[in-house]
Amino acid sequence: MSRNMANSSTFFLLWMLCSVALAIFIQAQQQTGFISIDCGSPENLPYTDDVTNIKYSSDGSYIQTGVNKNISTEYAYPKNPNLPEPLSDLRSFPQGVRNCYGLIAGRKGNLHLIRASFLYGNYDGENNLPEFDLYVGANFWSSVTFRNASEEVVLEIISMAESDVTNVCLVNKGKGTPFISALELRPIYSPIYNAEFGESSSLLLFKRWDIGSIINASGRYQDDVYDRIWSPYDSPSWDSVKTSSEINVNANGYRAPFEVMKNAARPRNNSDSLELSWTPDEPNSKFYVYLYFAELDQLQKTQLRKFTISWNGSPLFEPLVPHYLYATVVSNSKPLVANEHHVSIQKTKDSTLPPILNAVEIYVVREQDTIPTLEQDVDAMVDTKERYGVQRNWVGDPCEPRNYSWEGIRCNYSASLPRQIISLNLSSSGLSGIIAPSIANLSLLESLDLSNNSLTGTVPRFLEELRFLKYLNLQGNKLSGSVTNTLEERSRAGLLTMKVDDQNRCAWGDKKNKKVVVPIVASLSSVLALLVVFILIWKFMRTNNSDEEMSKPINGVRTVASRNWQYTYVEVLEITENFKTVIGKGGFGTVYIGKTKNGNQVAVKVFSPSSSSQGPKEFQTEAELLMTVHHKNLVSFIGYCDDDNKMALIYEYMANGNLKDSLSVRNSQNLSWERRIQIAIDAAEGLDYLHHGCKPPIIHRDVKSANILLNEDLEAKIADFGLSRVFRNEKQNVEVSAVPQNDNKNTESAVMGTTGYLDPEYYKLRNLNEKSDIYSFGIVLLELITGQPAVLKGEQRMHILDWLRPELKSKDLSRVLDPRLQGQYDENAAWKALVIAISCTASSSIQRPTMSVVLSELKQCLKVELPSPSDTIVVPRNVYSELYSSSEAYSMDSESITYPFPR
Numbered sequence: 070m071s072r073n074m075a076n077s078s079t080f081f082l083l084w085m086l087c088s089v090a091l092a093i094f095i096q097a098q099q100q101t102g103f104i105s106i107d108c109g110s111p112e113n114l115p116y117t118d119d120v121t122n123i124k125y126s127s128d129g130s131y132i133q134t135g136v137n138k139n140i141s142t143e144y145a146y147p148k149n150p151n152l153p154e155p156l157s158d159l160r161s162f163p164q165g166v167r168n169c170y171g172l173i174a175g176r177k178g179n180l181h182l183i184r185a186s187f188l189y190g191n192y193d194g195e196n197n198l199p200e201f202d203l204y205v206g207a208n209f210w211s212s213v214t215f216r217n218a219s220e221e222v223v224l225e226i227i228s229m230a231e232s233d234v235t236n237v238c239l240v241n242k243g244k245g246t247p248f249i250s251a252l253e254l255r256p257i258y259s260p261i262y263n264a265e266f267g268e269s270s271s272l273l274l275f276k277r278w279d280i281g282s283i284i285n286a287s288g289r290y291q292d293d294v295y296d297r298i299w300s301p302y303d304s305p306s307w308d309s310v311k312t313s314s315e316i317n318v319n320a321n322g323y324r325a326p327f328e329v330m331k332n333a334a335r336p337r338n339n340s341d342s343l344e345l346s347w348t349p350d351e352p353n354s355k356f357y358v359y360l361y362f363a364e365l366d367q368l369q370k371t372q373l374r375k376f377t378i379s380w381n382g383s384p385l386f387e388p389l390v391p392h393y394l395y396a397t398v399v400s401n402s403k404p405l406v407a408n409e410h411h412v413s414i415q416k417t418k419d420s421t422l423p424p425i426l427n428a429v430e431i432y433v434v435r436e437q438d439t440i441p442t443l444e445q446d447v448d449a450m451v452d453t454k455e456r457y458g459v460q461r462n463w464v465g466d467p468c469e470p471r472n473y474s475w476e477g478i479r480c481n482y483s484a485s486l487p488r489q490i491i492s493l494n495l496s497s498s499g500l501s502g503i504i505a506p507s508i509a510n511l512s513l514l515e516s517l518d519l520s521n522n523s524l525t526g527t528v529p530r531f532l533e534e535l536r537f538l539k540y541l542n543l544q545g546n547k548l549s550g551s552v553t554n555t556l557e558e559r560s561r562a563g564l565l566t567m568k569v570d571d572q573n574r575c576a577w578g579d580k581k582n583k584k585v586v587v588p589i590v591a592s593l594s595s596v597l598a599l600l601v602v603f604i605l606i607w608k609f610m611r612t613n614n615s616d617e618e619m620s621k622p623i624n625g626v627r628t629v630a631s632r633n634w635q636y637t638y639v640e641v642l643e644i645t646e647n648f649k650t651v652i653g654k655g656g657f658g659t660v661y662i663g664k665t666k667n668g669n670q671v672a673v674k675v676f677s678p679s680s681s682s683q684g685p686k687e688f689q690t691e692a693e694l695l696m697t698v699h700h701k702n703l704v705s706f707i708g709y710c711d712d713d714n715k716m717a718l719i720y721e722y723m724a725n726g727n728l729k730d731s732l733s734v735r736n737s738q739n740l741s742w743e744r745r746i747q748i749a750i751d752a753a754e755g756l757d758y759l760h761h762g763c764k765p766p767i768i769h770r771d772v773k774s775a776n777i778l779l780n781e782d783l784e785a786k787i788a789d790f791g792l793s794r795v796f797r798n799e800k801q802n803v804e805v806s807a808v809p810q811n812d813n814k815n816t817e818s819a820v821m822g823t824t825g826y827l828d829p830e831y832y833k834l835r836n837l838n839e840k841s842d843i844y845s846f847g848i849v850l851l852e853l854i855t856g857q858p859a860v861l862k863g864e865q866r867m868h869i870l871d872w873l874r875p876e877l878k879s880k881d882l883s884r885v886l887d888p889r890l891q892g893q894y895d896e897n898a899a900w901k902a903l904v905i906a907i908s909c910t911a912s913s914s915i916q917r918p919t920m921s922v923v924l925s926e927l928k929q930c931l932k933v934e935l936p937s938p939s940d941t942i943v944v945p946r947n948v949y950s951e952l953y954s955s956s957e958a959y960s961m962d963s964e965s966i967t968y969p970f971p972r
């Protein structure tokens with residue numbers, strides 16, 4: 070097993086839904102991924118807390134600002150013998166408005182439990198309770214207030230990482246100096262605590278109760294992989310039940326510790342119900358409740374424990390029968406909102422035993438309406454800061470929270486877009502060295518002031534990449550070389566205010582040459598035209614240089630260097646022999662086979678005039694940009710036609726057609742298991758390139774088996790990528806009947822995609838991102854594995870996920886795998902592929918892996934000897950199918966349904 074563990078990377082664990090693999094991992098290596106900071110403790114003094122056994126470290130590597138303090142002796146040990154050790158000291162922040170801890174905790178999209186603890190303890194001798202605000206990243210978490218100096222304020226939030234670094238920031242509101250005593254982060258690997266929320270909200274802990282517990286104090290247990298703090302909760306009308314037998318808590322991702330699960334409460338009077346009530350701190354708070362059940366008594370044949378759970382009088386779940394020594398968690402799938410909350414657990418009529426309850430967690434939704442700064446801009450700023458050692462309080466998100474943005478920058482706060490930096494002023498900041506290349510990545514920069522520093526080196530060419538630059542000040546530096554012609558032109562055309570030292574002026578723009586220049590810049594429009602050309606050439610050259618793979622000539626048909634991509638309509642007619650042979654029809658147009666002059670077979674996609682919402686200019690621009698996108702797993706562009714509103718794209722010809730046809734029942738050609746996995750890998754490579762190799766990233770939006778083409782060697786390539794860029798308002802591909810309500814403002818109007826492949830979250834929230842492609846890819850992968858189409862056509866149309874769910878219950882692989890494979894596959898690899906596919910189709914996009922992760926996992930499926938798979942697979946609730954059925958007000962959460970793997 071240990072060899073196994075060493076091989077499996079952390080990333081693998083982050084997204085694998087197999088909780089048992091996780092269990093073993095964590096037992097072997099407690100506190101994996103834990104960050105436990107005893108704020109204010111002396112440097113380099115990691116220690117293990119006697120009570121919790123948790124290893125705490127000092128702040129040093131997480132924050133540079135603040136001062137260490139000890140609480141005053143009257144609140145400290147030994148006067149306060151129960152004081153947790155981390156709370157005896159703290160870090161306070163007399164300087165700066167915002168101070169942040171940077172926690173490096175996995176990747177963007179990971180779920181974290183973050184806990185911040187505060188004990189004032191009159192550390193400053195002023196006996197004055199401060200009040201300040203706490204943020205996670207750019208998002209408001211909570212205000213921190215105290216009732217007295219000895220109060221331990223502990224705040225917990227479950228939140229999704231917005232980047233590799235999670236910033237926890239304290240903001241001074243002018244009501245006293247912020248401080249913090251302890252900061253802890255626990256990674257949550259399983260897709261839990263997730264009802265409804267994704268990138269748009271976090272969960273604040275409201276209550277976490279260990280029901281029926283016999284101990285008085287809050288408990289924290291070593292077998293709790295999330296290190297939660299459980300408070301005892303009891304009622305005089307309850308009795309305790311307990312067991313000392315082992316309980317299976319691993320079947321669901323919540324994994325409450327044994328100490329918590331082993332006790333339960335039941336009503337003293339058998340016919341009573343168990344009642345829980347709470348009042349929200351703020352009206353309109355949205356609550357999620359997680360109820361933990363495990364049967365602790367071995368029941369006789371004649372006995373039955375069955376109960377209903379209702380909230381404010383309406384049923385919350387279907388009647389439940391807890392399993393013997395087996396933990397089940399149920400949670401509401403829609404948030405609960407009311408002035409008072411009453412949860413009642415009542416035995417059903419046929420139940421011979423009273424209800425039980427083992428534990429409860431209650432969370433409040435904290436909307437994350439702040440849009441963080443674009444990662445590329447953050448990276449560029451961090452790089453700039455580090456390169457120059459900028460002595461400013463540049464921590465956390467540069468643009469958010471809005472009133473506390475970094476000094477010297479201004480951001481664009483337009484409604485729905487990520488924040489981007491539009492102005493950077495580093496004037497008189499003692500900078501030396503060259504102008505930081507990362508500045509070129511601040512793509513919306515309008516104003517750049519680097520004046521009065523000691524910058525050296527040449528004036529970089531990349532400044533002209535900043536298309537929106539209106540103000541540039543480089544005066545008072547020691548730069549050599551001159552600004553580029555492009556910048557001079559923009560300056561002369563009045564588009565740019567440029568202040569540079571004389572030696573940096575462009576020779577081309579000297580007075581002597583002015584005559585030459587005048588005709589060129591005579592009209593503004595010609596300058597703009599030139600600009601467009603420059604940008605195009607630059608983009609083209611850059612894509613060309615940055616990735617070798619991209620610039621490979623296409624099959625000898627045409628090298629990238631020859632820019633003769635444009636074909637006339639007459640040429641298209643010649644190539645297709647007057648549109649002789651149709652080889653396909655898609656949402657965007659009809660595809661014909663053709664032959665170029667040099668004898669290469671091509672596919673020509675001809676668009677109906679109505680299908681483009683854009684003018685010819687845009688089509689041309691987009692087409693030219695797409696021509697620069699090259700990858701061995703993307704169907705190559707050969708050219709385009711844009712002649713008198715007749716538009717066509719010419720692609721390389723793919724001899725074996727599309728994957729959908731290859732997989733269809735009619736098709737006799739049988740794809741082997743290895744070939745199927747190889748096709749999945751090919752397609753994943755193509756998508757990974759679109760997502761991570763292209764700038765800006767390209768989201769395909771219509772990944773489906775019909776858009777994956779196979780060449781004569783059955784190598785797969787992605788087709789139709791980038792078309793969504795060309796045809797932005799295209800609607801005809803969508804066949805979805807019901808239109809859900811949608812109040813989300815950060816959305817776009819037209820949903821693109823194909824029934825069966827359409828990401829339910831994108832459909833609901835309309836916030837498009839690469840994870841929508843991941844969902845669709847997951848469906849394609851399921852098609853490859855099962856041989857079933859995305860939508861099964863029988864008496865009733867059925868989504869592949871809905872078909873899969875009951876089939877998996879049988880634990881019989883042969884029921885789900887394509888019968889045409891005739892058992893010719895490695896079982897472990899097949900399970901693994903299934904897990905990958907299912908994780909891709911998680912209903913919440915944050916739980917889906919990225920294409921790179923999918924890719925590396927798929928590659929393992931090709932290896933012969935896979936380790937024996939883990940025990941559980943969780944099929945996500947398919948929100949998509951809910952679009953069709955009139956779902957009940959509240960339904961069982963999917964997480965409780967698990968399917969054991971065979972050994």
Ligand SMILES: *[C@@H]1O[C@H](CO)[C@@H](O)[C@H](O)[C@H]1NC(C)=O
Pocket residue numbers: 111137138139158
């Ligand atoms: C806090 O107390 C510890 C020992 O109890 C001491 O080592 C440390 O220097 C003190 N820190 C400050 C900031 O006074």
Ligand SMILES: *[C@@H]1O[C@H](CO)[C@@H](O)[C@H](O)[C@H]1NC(C)=O
Pocket residue numbers: 216217218219220
């Ligand atoms: C401080 O406040 C907490 C919470 O209200 C309370 O439990 C505690 O008794 C108070 N302590 C003192 C010394 O007043």
Ligand SMILES: *[C@@H]1O[C@H](CO)[C@@H](O)[C@H](O)[C@H]1NC(C)=O
Pocket residue numbers: 283284285
């Ligand atoms: C719980 O607290 C009560 C008084 O508050 C005390 O009598 C009892 O011994 C405590 N029980 C335990 C297990 O600590």
Ligand SMILES: *[C@@H]1O[C@H](CO)[C@@H](O)[C@H](O)[C@H]1NC(C)=O
Pocket residue numbers: 338339340341
């Ligand atoms: C239990 O509750 C029922 C109904 O509330 C009541 O009739 C019965 O007397 C109670 N039994 C006991 C033992 O208290």
Ligand SMILES: *[C@@H]1O[C@H](CO)[C@@H](O)[C@H](O)[C@H]1NC(C)=O
Pocket residue numbers: 470471472
């Ligand atoms: C920012 O400050 C302005 C006025 O200074 C205030 O109206 C606004 O609410 C503040 N915004 C935030 C997010 O604090």
Ligand SMILES: *[C@@H]1O[C@H](CO)[C@@H](O)[C@H](O)[C@H]1NC(C)=O
Pocket residue numbers: 481482483491
């Ligand atoms: C912010 O960006 C939007 C869209 O790019 C643009 O329309 C707007 O003018 C920008 N605002 C500022 C202040 O630059």
Ligand SMILES: *[C@@H]1O[C@H](CO)[C@@H](O)[C@H](O)[C@H]1NC(C)=O
Pocket residue numbers: 494495496516518540
């Ligand atoms: C940059 O900041 C300096 C002072 O810090 C100021 O004099 C200058 O005008 C600013 N530049 C711009 C473009 O606002």
Ligand SMILES: *[C@@H]1O[C@H](CO)[C@@H](O)[C@H](O)[C@H]1NC(C)=O
Pocket residue numbers: 445448449452506507508510
């Ligand atoms: C600019 O951003 C790209 C990706 O967003 C990154 O690969 C590159 O390193 C950045 N360039 C600099 C100079 O920071």
